[in-house]
Amino acid sequence: MISETAWEAGEFSATRRGGRLLFGRMYEDAEIESRLFRGRSRVFCIASAGCTALRLARDDEDHEVVACDINPVQLAYARQRGQGGARKTGAAERVMAQARRMARLAGWHPSRLDEFLRMSDPAGQLAFWKQHLDTRRFRHGFDLLLSPRWLRLVYAPPFLAFLPADFGALLRARLERGIARHPNAANPFAWALFHGSVPWPEPSRSRAVEWVGGDAAAYLESCPPAWFDAFTLSNILDGATSGYRVRLAQAVRRAARPGALVVMRSFAEPSGKRVRNCAAEDRSLLWGRVEVLTVLDDHFSFDA
Numbered sequence: 001m002i003s004e005t006a007w008e009a010g011e012f013s014a015t016r017r018g019g020r021l022l023f024g025r026m027y028e029d030a031e032i033e034s035r036l037f038r039g040r041s042r043v044f045c046i047a048s049a050g051c052t053a054l055r056l057a058r059d060d061e062d063h064e065v066v067a068c069d070i071n072p073v074q075l076a077y078a079r080q081r082g083q084g085g086a087r088k089t090g091a092a093e094r095v096m097a098q099a100r101r102m103a104r105l106a107g108w109h110p111s112r113l114d115e116f117l118r119m120s121d122p123a124g125q126l127a128f129w130k131q132h133l134d135t136r137r138f139r140h141g142f143d144l145l146l147s148p149r150w151l152r153l154v155y156a157p158p159f160l161a162f163l164p165a166d167f168g169a170l171l172r173a174r175l176e177r178g179i180a181r182h183p184n185a186a187n188p189f190a191w192a193l194f195h196g197s198v199p200w201p202e203p204s205r206s207r208a209v210e211w212v213g214g215d216a217a218a219y220l221e222s223c224p225p226a227w228f229d230a231f232t233l234s235n236i237l238d239g240a241t242s243g244y245r246v247r248l249a250q251a252v253r254r255a256a257r258p259g260a261l262v263v264m265r266s267f268a269e270p271s272g273k274r275v276r277n278c279a280a281e282d283r284s285l286l287w288g289r290v291e292v293l294t295v296l297d298d299h300f301s302f303d304a
C-alpha cells in the first residue's frame, strides 16, 4: 500500500529506517499561535519536538492542548520535554550543523556570526548581512545545497515534490525578510539557525499536555465532532499525497467548532489565494506559508 504521507516512515530519506529523533527543537514560532488562539479553549497541535504544545500550555495560556505525532520517537521526546527532560540533538540539527561548517568556507567566521546575532536593530542587521554574510560564495553554496540534485541525496521524493526549482534563492529571500524585521539578539530561532544553540534558558515546563500517538487525520476522525476551536498543523502536508490533503481537511472540518482557526505552515511559496499569511511574522525566518484559515463551512480545504 502506498503511504498517504512520507512522514509515516519517521525518516527524511527513503533509504533509511526510522527510529531516530528527527527534530530536537521546532523551527516554528508559536508566539504566532499564542496571539491568534487567545480565548480559545481546545487546541490541537502537532507534537514534533514539543515546543509549540508546551508554549501553548504555559500557565499564562488558557487552553487545553492535545499534541499528536505519527512518529513515536518524536512523541516520546516531546512528552519527556514536558516533564523537564533535556533537549537533544535531532537529525535536522545535524544537517544544519554540517551546513554551518560549510558556511565557514564562505567567510562565516564564528566571531562575525556572534557580532551579527548580538545585534538588535533590524536595519543594521540587514546592512551587516549584506556586507559580511550574504557573500557570493555563500549564495552559490547555499543555492547548490538546496538544489534538487543535492536535496535528493538527503530527502525522499515526497518531501521535495512541492518545492520550487529556485528554492535556494527563495529561502535566502525569506532569511533577508526576517533579518530586516526581527531583532536577532532576542530571537531564539536566529540563534538556533546560525549558531546551533540559544544562549539563554528556554522554558519547557508547562501545564499538562495530552500527548497522542498516530496520524493527525485518524485522530481527528475519531475525536468527538466540533471538539477543537484551534489547530496548528506544522507543515505536515509537505510530504503528503493530495488524497491525504483532502482527508485532513475533512477531518479538521468534522473536529472543528464553527469559526475554529487553523494554522498551516509550508516551505512552498504562498498559494496566491486571498489567505492570511503570517510567514513574515514567524521569527524562524524559513517559511513560505504560515496560513491562517477559518473553518466556516463544509467547503473548508487546504490549497496545494
Ligand SMILES: C[S@@+](CC[C@H](N)C(=O)[O-])C[C@H]1O[C@@H](n2cnc3c(N)ncnc32)[C@H](O)[C@@H]1O
Pocket: 005, 007, 008, 023, 025, 026, 027, 028, 046, 047, 048, 049, 068, 069, 070, 071, 074, 214, 215, 216, 217, 234, 235, 236
Ligand atoms: C511536519 S514535521 C516538520 C518539523 C517542524 N517544521 C518543526 O519545526 O518541528 C513535524 C512533525 O510532524 C509529524 N507529522 C508529520 N505528519 C504527521 C501526521 N500526518 N500526523 C501526525 N504527525 C505528523 C512528524 O513526525 C514530525 O515529528
